[in-house]
Amino acid sequence: MFTSVLVANRGEIACRVFRTARRMGIRTIAIYSEADAKALHVREADEAVLIGPAPARESYLDAAKVLAAAKQTGAEAIHPGYGFLSENADFAEAVMAAGLIWIGPPPAAIRAMGLKDAAKKLMIEAGVPVTPGYQGENQDADFLAAEAGRIGFPVLIKAVAGGGGKGMRKVDRAEDFADALASAQREGQSSFGDPRVLIESYITRPRHIEVQIFGDSHGTVVHLHERDCSLQRRHQKVIEEAPAPGMDQATRDAVTAAAVRAAQAVNYEGAGTIEFIADASDGLKADRIWFMEMNTRLQVEHPVTEAITGVDLVEWQFRVAAGEPIPLKQADIPLNGWAMEARLYAEDPANGFLPSIGKLEHFVLPDDIRVDTGVTWDSEVSQFYDPMIAKLIVHADSREEAATKLAEACGEVEVWPVRANAGFLKRCLEHPRFVAGDVDTAFIGAEEPALTTSTPLPEIKVAALAVLAADAHHAEEWARSDHRRLLQDPWSPTAGGLYGFRTSGGIPATQRGLLNGAMIEGRAKPGEHGSYWTVDLGDNCREAYVLTGGVTLFENGIPGRDLSRVVDEPVLFFNGEAWAFEPLTHGGGAGGSGTASDGSLRAPMPGKIVATPAKAGDTVAKGQPIIVLEAMKMEHALVAPFDGVVGAINAAVGDQVGADAVLAQIEGKPA
Template identity: 75%
Template structure:
């Protein structure tokens, strides 16, 4: 066994690999960019090397810099994690040529499975069923358009070197094909350096089933059962589980046997995943599951497989890379209970799921779940990297218990001021269709209305209670102190030495809420809030300084004073409670037609030009940030006024990129 390992990655996967390495007594080495100088993975390593500026192409994707760091520190092995250089065959070869152990498959295997079109041809030869489609060499617009028509709409355009949903576009109508093709090519070129695409038939009720495979240097290949990764949003996985709901023994054997054949076809070594697409219109059937692609690396969702098998997959990676045989025979690999994983993203569901960046002033994770993360309180979510900030994993005896435990864990998440999808995850996990196992990759899109956050009366009562408590109780005032006649609170009914009784007007995440509130106890811990017959008792309790709870009936809201902010946490959703901002005018595209950058990024396309007549929802400018494209669209029917940016421009958060004038206005 080698004595030291360098992880050519960052964030939660670097921390995850270090955890096993330390347990096995290996010396750990981190690499980091300037943006990650204070990141946990840097601090947790025994040694760390700065390899470049924040942009990944100048640091984590620079193979020469990573190799130089390995030589400088005397690293005996390199673990690539996932993403970045993990499926780069040239890098794997360079590592081996430098006399360093590559913890991954052979370069030939990476190449064989790295391009989706070539991989599908190889699988056909190996007798593995594949999705109907086109994976030819002719990449002309004319040929691809004709093939899409032959396959029949809807179709899926996929970058041949893609992964993680990047370079993947669903097209439902022939007239939208050109735009979808252009976008897939741009993302393929930007993320993988390869603009080529393939086209597949889009299955209308698809389930995403994948099988964890493992091979060693002695010719053994085993599987560690399947995972279901069907709960996705725009091809990005959100919740994963193992095993797959509705998978009977016969279908499991068919799909795992196919996965093992696929791995053997490329003489696979190490950890890998064979991904299948299943037509779930009539349940899971062995003859309705097709090979989609292979990921020649460890997967983000590997913890659910670890939970149901009891196997440390990173330890297996180390042992196999060192020449040892796979520790267990196929018959000895168990499948116990049910595991689920939720991906906590730094994104704002209330604002179109746009990525959210900035400093983590408050970061509190649940204690009754496995948490894999690479950030911490006081750290920062950067614009340069993936928006996933943590994974929450639970393991229970049954699927129902696992879903309930994971929902509870997500509901306990408290993050501020960076916005997260924790509340959205709770609503997904508690949705009746998910609980019943009735999911496919279109679940989130189909249930979008039901999954949206809905402010309610109890949340408003909790918010008013929080605001009133902090502005009346001595020692807990924030900002300007409020007297009984302060016009902002609308105080009324003040009596000398009496209990505070006021008409409160507060802003709850920008929404104005107005209610009566009276302190019912001298210690100000209980408030009566509401109107007429709808008066409700709300109890305010402190825990540690600045953190506690507000109870409205049996419903508990977390609350925290974070700097100058009062924040209410409602089942994972963070809600800012402030004074209303009187006289503020509406802003944004819906009011004046200006399209502003939602975050820092790079302009990659300007599909419209000044003077164009556009319809509501039509793309005007396309911004690339946090490894994904974000289209800024016309907020209403009208005419493009001006476009202030050009392709290649770097823009700051809030910059006006274009304007749209309503129909009938010059």
């Protein structure tokens, strides 16, 4: 066994490989770009080498720099992780030519499976079923159109060198084929430097089934059962599980046997994945599952296979690369329980899944499950690399238990100010179709509106309004108190601080604010102890206990859920989502007024004017009520945003007004 390994990658896969290496007593070496100087994988390695600027092609994809780092540090072996150089046959050859151990398949196997059209021809020869289609060399547009007609629409155009959905187009009608072909060819050329395509029959209810295989240098190939990766968005995997729901033993035997034949056909060594597409319109059946492609590397979703088999796949990679045989025989590889993995991305599902970058100023992940991550609370999510920040992995006795456990774990995620998709993942896992195992690759697209729409539940409204009331009351008490005493002990009961403020202040009963940009409103009444608030949303009353770092919700006097809170910025976390809140500023301000910074008081919603406590020409103080609006069965006081003079009152008692109507104007400048 070698004694040192350099991981030619970054992030969570580098940290994952290091974990096994440390357990086995192998020295770990990291490489990093300038953007990753403080990254977690750099901190966790025994040694780290800077190899270039942030862009991947100038650092992680520069094979010469990677090899120079290996030579500089005395590395004996190189593990490529996944992505970057992991499926680059030329790099594998360069590693071996440098006298280093390549922890991956033989370069010939990488090349054989690297092009989709050539791989499918090889699979046909090996007796592996492939999707009906055309994989030939003729790339004439008219010829390809004729082949599409022969196959029958809908068809799928795929770049032969593609991956990750690039260069892939679904075509439903013959008249759309030419434009789709040109688009796929352009994307193939741009992404892979190869415009060639193949054409496949489009499966109407496709399931993505893949088999983990492993080969060694002694001629043995085994499988470690199947995974289902059907939950995808735009061909990118979101949630993976093992085994596949609805897979009977006869179908499992057929698909795993086909996977082993595929690996044997290229004399495969190391970890690899044979990917199949299944027509699930009538359940999973052996004669409706076809070879799609092979990934000649470790997969992102490998932890679910590790969970059901108890095997450390990275350790197997090390041992096989060192010339050892596979540690287990096929009959001895177990399949225990059910495992699921969710990919936590720095992205905003509510905003078209746009990637979110920045520093993870608040970052909390569940601590009772397996978490593979390459970041920590102070890490920077960079624009230069993949936005995946962690993988959440669970294992249970049944699929139902695994889904419940993973949904709960996603609900515990707290990420700020970077946006994350934990709430979206939780909704996927709890969706009735997913729970029933009724999934295919179109699931997320079909259900996307429900999966991406986040409606604030009463619990989060109550918590936010209680904090707004407490903060406003605290600010009032601060203004009335002896500042010197407060500075000495701001939280003492005698000082009037957050935990000891008096309840006789004049804070308005109605609280209004913005919650993720949407207006919320309710009556907030302090209890005997200033930290307790009763909030009435108009339907029923709930209690909340406001703490510096969180809020405890009560139901009928019984403590319920705790919500953690970012203090520097008013943010609450609930069901995996971050809820930012603030006093209403447009028609807002502390205490729930309806004011803008220019002194105009605007109606925050349609309603009826029930009072005008001030009149034109009055001199008013900041916070003094000017207009009282009744809406949603509550009264809303619009108050002066600063000391000044009432310039105009544009509404009378009894008037019905529309949202955003200017009801009054305060003239003067803030003090």
